[in-house]
Amino acid sequence: MTSYLQLSGLNKTFGTFTALEDVNLDVQKGEFITFLGPSGSGKTTTLMIIAGFEKATHGAITLEGQSIAALAPQDRNIGIVFQNYALFPHKTAEENVYFPLQMRKVKRAEGMAQARKMLDLVGLGGFEHRYPKELSGGQQQRVALARALVFEPDLLLLDEPLGALDKNLRESMQIEIKRIQKTLGVTTIFVTHDQTEAMSMSDRIVVFSNGRIEQAGAPLDIYHKPSTRFVADFIGESNLVPATITDPAAQTADSPLLGAMSYAAEGAPAVRAGQEVTLVLRPEHLKLSRAPLEGYHSAQMKIETIVNFGDSGLVIGHKDGTQLRVRVPGVDVVILQEGDDCYVNWTQEHVYLVQE
Amino acid sequence: MTAVSENPVRTGSASARPERASLTPWLLLAPLAAYLAIFFVVPLAQVAMMSVTEPTPGLGNYEKVLTSPLYRKVFLNTFSTALLVTVCCLLVGYPLAYLMVHTTRRRAMMILLLITMSFWTSFLVRTYAWMVLLGRNGPLSWVFLQLGWDEPPQMLFTRFASTLAMVHILAPYMIMNIYSVMQKIDPSLVRSAESMGARGRSLFRHVYLPLSAPGIANGSVLVFVICLGFYVTPVLLGSPREQMAAGLIGRQIEEFLAFGPGSAMAMVLLVVTLVILAIYHRRFGLDKLYG
Amino acid sequence: MNASFKLIGLLVVLFIAAPLVIVVPMSLSSAPSLQFPPPGYWLGYYAQYFSDPTWLRPTFNSIVIALANTVLTMLLVVPATFALVRHKFWGKSLANIMMMMPMAVPHIVMAIGYYSYFGQLGIVFSKLGVILAHTCLSVPITFLVLSANLKGFDRTLERAARSLGATPSQTFIHVTLPILRPGLLISSLFAFIQSFDETVVAIFISGRNAETLPRKMFDSIRQDADPVIAVISTLLFLVVLAGLLAPHVLRLTRRLFGRPATHTEPRS
Numbered sequence: 001m002t003s004y005l006q007l008s009g010l011n012k013t014f015g016t017f018t019a020l021e022d023v024n025l026d027v028q029k030g031e032f033i034t035f036l037g038p039s040g041s042g043k044t045t046t047l048m049i050i051a052g053f054e055k056a057t058h059g060a061i062t063l064e065g066q067s068i069a070a071l072a073p074q075d076r077n078i079g080i081v082f083q084n085y086a087l088f089p090h091k092t093a094e095e096n097v098y099f100p101l102q103m104r105k106v107k108r109a110e111g112m113a114q115a116r117k118m119l120d121l122v123g124l125g126g127f128e129h130r131y132p133k134e135l136s137g138g139q140q141q142r143v144a145l146a147r148a149l150v151f152e153p154d155l156l157l158l159d160e161p162l163g164a165l166d167k168n169l170r171e172s173m174q175i176e177i178k179r180i181q182k183t184l185g186v187t188t189i190f191v192t193h194d195q196t197e198a199m200s201m202s203d204r205i206v207v208f209s210n211g212r213i214e215q216a217g218a219p220l221d222i223y224h225k226p227s228t229r230f231v232a233d234f235i236g237e238s239n240l241v242p243a244t245i246t247d248p249a250a251q252t253a254d255s256p257l258l259g260a261m262s263y264a265a266e267g268a269p270a271v272r273a274g275q276e277v278t279l280v281l282r283p284e285h286l287k288l289s290r291a292p293l294e295g296y297h298s299a300q301m302k303i304e305t306i307v308n309f310g311d312s313g314l315v316i317g318h319k320d321g322t323q324l325r326v327r328v329p330g331v332d333v334v335i336l337q338e339g340d341d342c343y344v345n346w347t348q349e350h351v352y353l354v355q356e
Numbered sequence: 357m358t359a360v361s362e363n364p365v366r367t368g369s370a371s372a373r374p375e376r377a378s379l380t381p382w383l384l385l386a387p388l389a390a391y392l393a394i395f396f397v398v399p400l401a402q403v404a405m406m407s408v409t410e411p412t413p414g415l416g417n418y419e420k421v422l423t424s425p426l427y428r429k430v431f432l433n434t435f436s437t438a439l440l441v442t443v444c445c446l447l448v449g450y451p452l453a454y455l456m457v458h459t460t461r462r463r464a465m466m467i468l469l470l471i472t473m474s475f476w477t478s479f480l481v482r483t484y485a486w487m488v489l490l491g492r493n494g495p496l497s498w499v500f501l502q503l504g505w506d507e508p509p510q511m512l513f514t515r516f517a518s519t520l521a522m523v524h525i526l527a528p529y530m531i532m533n534i535y536s537v538m539q540k541i542d543p544s545l546v547r548s549a550e551s552m553g554a555r556g557r558s559l560f561r562h563v564y565l566p567l568s569a570p571g572i573a574n575g576s577v578l579v580f581v582i583c584l585g586f587y588v589t590p591v592l593l594g595s596p597r598e599q600m601a602a603g604l605i606g607r608q609i610e611e612f613l614a615f616g617p618g619s620a621m622a623m624v625l626l627v628v629t630l631v632i633l634a635i636y637h638r639r640f641g642l643d644k645l646y647g
Numbered sequence: 648m649n650a651s652f653k654l655i656g657l658l659v660v661l662f663i664a665a666p667l668v669i670v671v672p673m674s675l676s677s678a679p680s681l682q683f684p685p686p687g688y689w690l691g692y693y694a695q696y697f698s699d700p701t702w703l704r705p706t707f708n709s710i711v712i713a714l715a716n717t718v719l720t721m722l723l724v725v726p727a728t729f730a731l732v733r734h735k736f737w738g739k740s741l742a743n744i745m746m747m748m749p750m751a752v753p754h755i756v757m758a759i760g761y762y763s764y765f766g767q768l769g770i771v772f773s774k775l776g777v778i779l780a781h782t783c784l785s786v787p788i789t790f791l792v793l794s795a796n797l798k799g800f801d802r803t804l805e806r807a808a809r810s811l812g813a814t815p816s817q818t819f820i821h822v823t824l825p826i827l828r829p830g831l832l833i834s835s836l837f838a839f840i841q842s843f844d845e846t847v848v849a850i851f852i853s854g855r856n857a858e859t860l861p862r863k864m865f866d867s868i869r870q871d872a873d874p875v876i877a878v879i880s881t882l883l884f885l886v887v888l889a890g891l892l893a894p895h896v897l898r899l900t901r902r903l904f905g906r907p908a909t910h911t912e913p914r915s
Contacts, residue, residue, distance in 0.1 A: 053806055073809040086807035090825045099821070103812035147811065384730035385742060388723040388786070396749055396783040399760030406763060448659050455656035467660060469891060474663050476887040478844040480861050481880040484868055485666035488673050488681055488877070495669065495683040524666060527659075585753025587847045592868055602755040602847075609759055609851065622756040633751050637744075 002065050004029040004187055005050070005155060010059035012045055012211075019045045020211045023059070027189070032181055034198040035191045037208030038234070043191050046208070047157055050189065052076050063154060074103070079148030079186075080157045084164065085140045087132040093119060093143045094128035100151040118146040122180060138169045145177065149184060156181070156188040162197060174201055195235050199223070207231050225266065229354045232280040239281040239324050245271045253353070255279060257322055258299045263351040271353070278354050283327040285350035288315060288336070289343050296345035303340045308333050317344070403619045403626075410616030417620035427604075427621065434601040437519060437590075438583035444523040445579045446572065449530035453571070456531075457538045468535075475528040483589045486521040487512065490593075518594035522583060529582070530575035537571030570640070577636050581629055601625050667884060674877035681872060696878045705863035708774065709843055712859060715778045716842040717835050720785040724838075725831070728790055732797040750787035754847035757784070762851045772854025780852060781842040788841055789834045796830025 003026035012020035020042045027033055035043035048054040050061065052073035061069050068076055079100075087096050094115045101111035116128055122142040132140055141161060148156060158177070162170045178201050181188050192198055198205050199219045206216040207230075215227045226232035233240060243255040248271050254260045263279060271277060292298035301317035301324055313333035315326045326344060328336070336342075407417050421427045456464045474482070488494055490511040497508035511517055541564070549563040587602040594600065599607070601621060608618035674692060676685030696702050730736075731743060749757075761780045765771035770779070804826065808818040824831075846861040853859050860879070867873045 051806075051810055053809075072814075073806070074812045074814055076810075077812075078810060080807065080810040082803050082807060084801065084803060086801070086803040088804060088807075088822055088826070090828075099808070099813075100811035102821075103817060151812065378736075381730035381734035381736045381739075384726040384734075388727040389742070389745070391723055392745060392749075392783060392786065395779050396757075399757065399764040400752065402764050403756060403760045406759075448662065451652055451655045452659045455652055459656075467656075470660065470664055470667075472891055473884075473887055474667060476840070476891070477667060477884055478846075478861065480844070480846055480864050480868075481670065481883050482666055484864070484876055484880050485670050487868065487872075488669055488683075489666055491681045491683075493680075493682040498683045524662065527663065581751075585755055587753075587755045588865065592865070602753060605755050605759065606847075606851075609762060615759070615763065618759055622753075622759055625753055626756050629753060630751060 002062075003027055004031075004064060006060075006062045007046070007050070008060045008062075010046065010049060010061070011057045012042075012049065012054065013057050018211055020049075020056070023211075023213055025206060025213065025216065027187060029187055030185050032178070032188045032190065032201060032203045034202035034205045035189060035208055036193065036195060036198040036205050036235075037214075038193055041208040042211040043206075043208040044159060045211075047159055047189065047191050050155070051078055051080055051157055077151070077153050078155045078157060079151070079153035080159065081141075081144045081148050081161045083160045085132075085144040085161070087140055087143055087147075089132055092129050092131055093124065093135065096132070096143055097147045097150050100147065104151060115146070115150060118150040119143070121183070122146045123176070137165050138173060141165065141173060142176075145180065149180070149186065153186065156186045158188065158190040160191055160193070162192070162194075170197070177201065207234065209234070224352075225264075226280060226352055226354055227269065229278045229280075232278075232352065232354050237283050237325060237327075239283065239286075241279045241281060241322075243277055243279045245273050245275045245277055248273055251348075251353075253277065253279065257320060258297070261297045261351060262348045263353045264349045266349075268353040269355055280352040280354055281346055281350065283314065283325040285346060286324075286326040287345045288326055288328055288332070289345055292343050293345040296347055297351075298343045298345045300341060300343055303336060303338055303342060306333060306336055306338055317342070400626075403622050405619075406615045407619035407623045410619065417616045418624075420617055421620045421624060430599055430601055430604050431624070433598055434584060437515070437522075437600060438580050440519055441522045441526060441583045442576050442580045444519070445527050445530040446576060448523060448527050449534055449575065450568075450572070453531050453534040453538050453568075456535055457541075471528045471531055474524075475532070479525055479588055482525050483521055483592050486517065486524065486589075486593060490517050490520075512593065514595050515598050518590045518600075521589050521593050522586060525589060526579045526582060529578045533575035533578065534568060534571035537574075538568050541567045573636075573640065577632065581632055584629055585625060670877050670880040670884060673874070674881040676874065676877070679874065681874075692874045692878045696875045696882075699875070702863065702875055702879070705858045705860045708853075708857055709860040712774055712777050712781065712857070713839045713842040715774075716781040716785055717838045719778065719782045720789050720838040721831070721835055723782070724786055724789045724793060724834070728793045728797055731790075732794050746790045747787045749783050754784070754845070758848045758851040761848060765852055771852050772856050774857040777849060777853050777857050777859065778842075780848050781845055784845060784848065785838040785841045789838045792834040792837050793830055796827060796834070800827065 005025075005027040007023055007025040010020050010023035011018075023042070023046055025033075035046060037043045045054060049056050052068070052071060052075075056069070060067060063076075088099065091099065094112055097115035097118055098108070098111045101114060102108070106114070116125075119125060119128055119142075122145050124139060124142050124146065127135065127139060127143075130139075132143065135143065144161070161177075162173055165173060174197060177190075190198075190201060202219055204216060205219050205222050207214040207222065209230045215222055215231045217225075222231065223236055226235065226238075229240060232238045241255050241257055243253040243261075246252045246254050246260065250262065251265050251268065252260060252262045261279075287293065287296070289298075299319060301319040303315055303317045304323075305316040307314040307316070309330075311330050313328050313330060313336075315328055315336060317324045317326065324344060408415060410417070452467065456467050459467075489496055491497070492508075492510075492512065496511065500508040545567070546559070546563055549559055554562060585602050586600065587606060590600045591603045591606065594603070602625070605618045605621050605625070608614040608621070672685060672688075673681065673683075675688045675690065676682065677687040677689045677691065678685055727742075727746070731739065731746070757780070761776065762771060765773075765776040765780075768776075770776040800823070804822055805818050808822045809815070813821060844861060845859075846865055849859040849862045850865055853862050864876055864879060867876055
């Protein structure tokens with residue numbers, strides 16, 4: 001079975017600068033995919049290639065089995081919500097939403113009715129006659145969404161659409177976008193550099209770095225089984241510990257910092273004995289104790305700083321000049337003291353082996 | 357730039373559309389380029405030509421224009437007047453701009469409106485207004501009479517009259533340039549300087565003046581250059597004995613049909629103007645001048 | 648220091664305002680020559696201006712020339728501005744300088760050039776000649792205003808239009824042009840005013856046939872100081888005042904009547 005949208009071997013160079021390198025991705029119909037990565041990682045470039053505003057230097061791009069690489073942007077039937085919404089300032093909300101229908105030769109009366117229906121769906125009934133500058137950021141966002149959806153696009157692209165909104169509004173818009181996407185069942189690609197946004201909204205996350213896809217998978221898989229050091233570092237908080245493989249078959253490694261330990265077998269890449277690797281330990285998977293815990297790997301450290309978040313705390317400790325971060329439940333924060341000696345404990349399934 | 361550009365190379369580069377980048381700009385630019393070539397460059401070149409061919413080929417006109425005492429006096433007069441006007445504009449403009457930044461918003465808007473009004477009123481109307489003000493039977497003479505001055509001084513057709521009018525006409529350029537720079541001076545900078553002990557004159561000299569200097573430079577260059585080539589006001593208000601360069605060029609063409617010397621003077625005026633602007637351009641960029 | 652600054656400010660304001668205001672009473676004066684205070688007031692010189700062909704013809708000439716100049720300037724400058732703002736090409740900075748040159752050359756220099764060149768072409772002392780010359784002089788200011796507008800134009804809007812199904816030309820007509828309209832209007836206005844006010848070149852090349860208003864005023868001021876000049880000055884001054892106050896008045900009326908008019912353009 002071929003996928004709905006397929007990117008294969010995409011490359012993009014600007015002069016000597018490589019913006020994209022061998023990007024391959026299959027998207028299923030109705031999926032909500034997030035491109036996650038820091039700025040300059042290639043996620044927006046990929047989006048613009050899909051939209052038709054950039055041409056890939058090499059590679060193929062197909063939608064429902066048809067190559068769309070040669071199509072002009074206006075012929076691709078792809079809806080886009082831009083970072084700054086790009087609402088036409090000289091048109092009212094409903095005229096903005098009517099615009100794609102107007103371009104598709106839909107009669108004005110009929111098109112306006114459709115536009116109003118779409119505005120209702122995004123919760124903007126009653127704002128039809130407002131101009132963009134008379135709308136709040138969140139409302140503009142909804143108009144942009146309605147405009148990108150009203151012509152029933154084959155694909156919806158969202159380019160960091162929530163970046164300009166404040167935190168509360170951002171969270172409610174996340175839920176709203178997700179709701180509308182589910183209602184319409186439109187295949188969606190969402191670009192962001194915000195990992196919590198990616199985690200909460202996506203069916204699948206594609207992590208970009210330096211023009212390449214580092215990892216693609218379900219949010220929890222990406223979180224729990226980072227396949228590269230970059231992903232482990234970029235998504236969630238991590239303690240990254242250098243180590244040397246001792247026995248690949250038994251999943252054991254030796255770390256100068258934390259001593260010999262075994263690591264999780266699932267998702268670990270193939271390694272050989274003696275190879276230098278990085279082990280990832282999530283702060284929330286570490287447990288603090290006064291004495292080593294039974295059945296755990298343990299190491300001693302000195303507590304340097306305690307940051308209290310109320311519902312939880314972050315304990316930052318030092319061992320041999322290297323920082324270790326441990327997340328502890330809120331109740332534990334009060335009994336810990338800066339300067340205390342204590343033990344960190346962890347189990348094998350929470351040690352992820354990643355490649356550089 | 358557009359907010360979608362996350363990649364520094366694409367921003368502001370034409371590579372987004374390599375397939376069309378080559379011909380389109382030339383086609384768009386061609387009509388204007390051709391027009392300027394035919395109706396701007398050619399007539400200008402003709403002035404240059406006439407300066408070395410009329411009435412006889414050679415550099416005679418330049419020799420005359422650059423060495424004869426009459427011409428030298430006119431050039432000197434032109435420069436000194438331009439300098440004087442620039443300094444006066446600065447003396448008039450700087451305090452007003454300062455006031456506009458530091459007074460209430462409402463008052464600043466009123467002053468701004470007045471300045472814009474003056475700016476948009478034609479040179480000729482403003483020159484005429486000064487003719488009215490400074491005339492033998494004008495308001496100023498009337499005031500002098502009321503003050504018991506039997507024979508009010510002759511003000512019209514003097515260097516004083518033309519200088520005053522030119523200051524009035526060009527002051528808006530100076531004020532707008534300084535005002536736009538001053539407006540952007542971060543008040544917290546001034547406050548932090550105050551907190552470090554800068555007061556009054558030293559605060560002004562070490563903080564305010566350097567920060568507003570670009571506006572002063574812009575305004576001064578603009579005023580000086582316009583003044584160098586000023587024709588209307590000096591001709592109508594100034595003393596016939598103390599002509600400025602543009603006026604003399606005009607007279608030579610109008611009255612004597614002396615295209616040779618007139619063109620040579622015009623070329624000297626042009627070169628001086630362009631040199632000043634070129635120096636300015638290299639240091640600051642011309643596009644900022646009229647910004 | 649504050650009080651003295653205020654006093655200086657007040658004096659400067661007076662200095663700037665007085666000449667603008669003085670022409671108004673003079674235009675209403677019944678004296679046949681400049682005299683202050685006016686011996687009496689009447690509207691006779693207004694009547695004279697509006698009935699005297701030696702004044703009306705130059706006014707008409709100026710309007711025709713300025714209009715033609717505006718159309719020609721916009722036709723040439725708009726595409727060139729798009730080229731210079733939106734494209735990168737070899738020789739771009741040279742082209743930029745070229746656009747600004749007519750502003751840098753003293754008008755008296757151009758006046759001699761046109762006088763002799765248009766004499767050879769046989770269009771000196773004709774409206775056509777003045778229009779052609781003024782168009783060159785209008786290029787820089789028009790370009791400056793327009794390019795500032797175009798630089799501020801968010802090109803994402805065009806991408807948005809394309810993604811919504813508009814072809815490049817539809818995008819231009821439905822999105823680019825309407826959004827740039829205020830900028831186009833303002834730059835046209837600049838072109839018009841620059842031609843309408845231009846004096847030096849007109850003095851030398853407009854002759855009797857194409858005599859413009861500034862030329863007629865210049866000659867009149869120099870020769871007989873016709874009191875009608877005060878009338879024209881007042882009228883021109885009032886036009887400027889109206890032009891500057893119009894946006895405020897419009898905004899006020901809009902606020903009074905609630906909803907904005909059909910188009911509320913962004914300040915780009």
